[in-house]
Amino acid sequence: MELCDKSILELRQMLDQKEISSSELTKYYLDRINKIDGQINSYITVCEEEALKTAENADNRIAKGEASALTGIPISIKDNMCTEGIRTTCGSKMLGNFVPPYNATAVSKLLAEDAVILGKVSMDEFAMGGSTQTSYYKKTTNPYDKARVPGGSSGGSAASVAAKLSAASLGSDTGGSIRQPAAFCGITGMKPTYGAVSRFGLVAFASSFDQIGPLAHSAKDCAGILNVISGHDVNDGTSERQKIDFSSKLGKDIKGLKLALPKEFFGDGIDESVKSAVLKAAAEYEKMGAKIVEVSMPSLKYAIAAYYLIASAEASSNLARYDGIKFGYCTPDAKTYDERITRTRKEGFGEEVKRRILLGTYALSSGYYDAYYKKALYVQQKIKAEYKGIFDTCDAIITPTAPTTAYKIGEIEGDPVKMYLADICTVTVNIAGLPALSTTCGYDNAGMPIGMSVVGKAFDDATVLQVADAFETSFKRINPKL
Amino acid sequence: MANYIPVIGLEIHAQLLTNTKIFCNCEVDFGGEQNTRCCPVCTGLPGTLPVLNSQVVSYAIKGGLALNCDINRFSKIDRKNYFYPDLPKAYQISQFDLPLCIDGKVKIDMGEEEKYIRVHRIHIEEDAGKLVHDDIENASLADYNRCGVPLIEIVSEPDMGSAEEAKAYVEKVAGLLQYAGVSLCRMEEGSLRADVNISLKRPEAAKLGTKVEIKNLNSLKSIVRAIEYEIERQTKMLNAGEEIIQETRRFNDNRGVTTSMRSKEDAHDYRYFKEPDVIPVSITDDDIEAIRKELPMLIDERLDLYTKEYGLNKADSKILVANKEISDLYNESISSYANYKAVANFIVVDLLRYVNEGELDSKNIPFTAAEFAELVKMAEEEVVNKNNAKAILKMMLEGKKSPQQIAKDEGFLMNDSADEIEEVVNGVVSEFTAEVEGYLAGKEKLFGFLMGQCSKRLAGRANPKMIKDILEQKLAKLK
C-alpha cells in the first residue's frame, strides 16, 4: 500500500508514531502534484512555501505531543474559500487578482490545527456548474478517464483526492457540488446540515444553500474533518449553535435502521447501471439488518425549477458586488461609471454565470416575482414537508447521487438545460438544508464510479456517516490509473 | 386661481446610537479619515457575511414604542438591489414587508389645535457610503466609513398639510427619539435626514394627486423651504393646466429650488427579496416589555403633568420638555423642592440662558438637581436675594460647591440679625441728616433714598422688609 492510499486516521497514526514527518508527507504530496497534476489539472494555485512552513509547525507540535486530528495532514481547498494572503479566484477571471485579507472560518480552523494546505483547487466559475469546465483557469478532468469531466463544481477537490494529490479536500455544495463530483471521481463527499459549518469566507453563490464540506477517501475521514471545521461562528449569523458530533455513530450496528428509497429517484431519467448499483447497495444494507422502505416524493418534479430560481435569484444579488471598484477584475479605460461596471461584468464573468445572473434577475424583477421566486419558495416548503414526512418513520434515505456516471467532456456542458436537469438527485437536499453524503457503490461498464447518496434529518449527520461507513467497510474501491 | 391642499408624507432616516455598525464590529463615529472605519464586511468583500447587531433591533423597537407603534413579533430582513458606487455590495440590507414597527402615531402641536400624524412603519437598514467629487481628475471618490451605520427609516402616512406641520412632525419625532435615547438626531451631522413626498389635490377631490419625492433634506430649514417651493411650483403647474410628473427631485440649498433627479420611467426595480444571510428576528412580549420599561416618561406625558398637575403654563412647559436633560433636571429638582412654578421659572429664565447661549451643555450639568433645588429654595425663602441667587448659579456652573457654601463664602446670606440692620440704619440716619429732616418735614419720597442707602451698605444680605420696618421705626421715633 502506498503512502497516498492511506486514510487520514492511518496518516495520523504514522505521524504521531514518527514513522514519517509532516514535512516529508507534504513534500511527498507536492512532488505528486508536480508529477501528476498535469494530467488532471486540479490545482489552480499550489502553496508550496506555505505548506512546508505549516508542516514544520505541525512537526514541532507533534514532537511536543500536542497534535490534534488534522495536524500535519495535507489537504486541498476549493478556490472559493478565502485564504489570507493567497489568491482566491473562485474559478473566475473576475477574481484573478483577488488576495483576501482574511481566512474563511473553515480554513482558520484547519490552520489552527496546523493542517497543511497544499493549495487551491479548481472549480466551476463561482461554483455554477457540474463539470468544472466553466473554470477560467483549470478545466479539471476525471482521474478515471481524462476524456471525462470530474463533476463539479468541486471538481478540483474531487479529482485531487481521487488522484491522491491531497489526503482530503474542502469543497462547497450548493446543489450537489460536493456529492456529484465525489460520485464521478469515486470518493466520499459530504454536505453537512445547513449551518453546521460557517460560511464566513466562502465566496457566496446562493447563500441559503451554500455549505462547506469534506471530500475524502472515506466517511470516517469526512467525519474527522467535519468535527474540526464545524461549529457556531460569530462571523456567520446563520451558523448553528447546536454542536454536532459527526463521528458519534461510526461503527455502530445499522441493524433495525429504516432506510427509505423514494421511488421518484429511480425513474426514467436515471441510467440503468446507476439504478442497479444503488439497488444492489440497498440489498447489502438489508443483509446487514436494515429495513428498506419505498417512499414517495411527489414534489421532486418541481425541484430543479425551484432550486435554479432561488439559487439564481440569490446569485444575481450576491454577484452584484463585482463592479471593478473594490476588488477583482476592472475593465481598462472606461470613461463613465456605467461603462466601467457593465464592461467589467461583461468581460469578467463567463457565459454560465451571466445566464444565472439574468435568470435570477428575471425571477426577482417586478412582474415576474410571484410567478417565479415566490412560487419557488413555496415549492421549497413543500419539499421540506415531504422530507419531514419521510423522516417521521425512516432514519435515512438512499438515492443515486447523479443520473449518470461521469460524462465525456463536451457532451452536455454546452446545453444549460441538460446540465440543470442532471442535478435532479442532489438539489432537494440543499433546498431542505439536510445532511447528505455520496459514497461509491459500484462501477459502470466503462469502469466509471457510481455514486450513492445517504440523506439524513437535519443535525443527524452522524447517522448519515454511520450508514455510509457501514457500506464502505465492506465495499472494495478501485483506484484510478494515473 | 384654483385652491389646492398639499398632502405631505415624510420618510425620516435616523441614525441609531449604537457603538458598532449594524452588521459588523466597526465603530460608529462621526467624522474620521476616509475608509478608516471599515472592514471586509462593511466594504462587501467576497465571502463576508452580515451579522445583525442586537442593539440595533432593541433601539429600533424602543424608538417604535416612543412613536406609539406596534411591534411585529416576527420581522424579516431583506435586500434592496441597486448599483451605485457608494453601496459596496450593490444591495442595501433593509426591510421590506415585515418591518420591526408598524402603525404608530405622533402628536404635533400647531398652536391652537393638536394633530396626530400616523406612522406607517419603522424599519432598520444600513447606511451607504459617501462620494466626494473630484472635478480635476473627473472622478468620484468613495469613502465607506458610513457604510453599515445603523439607521431606522420612519415612514409617515401622508397626513401633513403644510411645511409647518412637517417641521413640527420632524421636531417631535426627533424629540421622542432623543427622549428614548436611541438617536442623537443631529441633522448637521447627518444623523437625521428626511425625504419628503408631496402632492396637491383639490379640496373636493377624493383621489390624491401625483406625488413628487424630494430626497435627502438635511436641515429643518431646507425641509420647510423645499416644501414651500414645491407647493408653489406644483400649484403654478396645475393652474397652467400642466400635468405633474411622478419623479424624484433634489433640493438645491443655495438656489432654494427643487430640480429633477429621475422620473418614474427609469425608476428602479429594486428586486427586494429575503436576505438569506440574516435570519429573521423573533421578538417576544417579554422583550417588548423589558424595552418599554427602559423608556423614560415621554414628551406628551410630561407636558400633561406640568400643565395639569403642576399648574405650569403651556409656554413654560414646552420650553422645559424641549430638552430632555432639562426636563429631567426639573423633575428631579421638584422632588426635593416641590415649588413647581419657582423651579420652572428659575430654569426657564436663568438656567436656559446659559444653554441657549452655548455656555452650558445640557448633557453635562456640573451640579446635581438637589443642589439646584436648594438654590431655588434659598432664593424663594429669601435666604439670599434674587440677584445673588443668579450670581450663585453662575458660580455653580463654574464648578463651585454647593449653593449654601457659596452664599456663605461670598457673604450673600441674608442677615436676619436686627442688631446689624439697626446699626446700619443708625449710621445712615446720622450721616444723611438733611434727607432725614426733609423726610420728617413731609417729603415722603426721601424714604426711598434712605432705604437705598441702607440696602447698599447691607450689600443685599438683609431682607428688605426687615430694613424697611427698622428704618420706619427709627424715623418714627425721630418725629
Next chain:
Amino acid sequence: MLDTDLITYLAKLSKLQIDEADKERLVSEMSAIVELMDTMNDVTFDEDDNSKGEGVSLVNLREDKPRESFDREKILANASHKKDGFFVVPKIME
C-alpha cells in the same frame, strides 16, 4: 414571452453589457431555461403566509462591542483605482 427587449431590460438591471449580436442567442438560451422553470406552472398556492416563522431571538444576535477596523491599506489593497485613501470611480453625474 422572452424577447430581446426583456434581455436588454434584465441586462440593464444587472449591469451586464450585452452585445446586440449576442441578444438573439441569449433569447433562445434563456427561453429554454425559462421553459424548464415553467414546470412549476401547475403548482398552486394553498396557503401562503410568510408573516410567521421561527426567527432568531434578541439574545442570540451580535453583541454591540466594537472591534478594531482594518488598516486602510488592507481595505484598499484589492482595488484597481485608488487615491488618497479613497476608492476611485469615473465621475458620477447626478
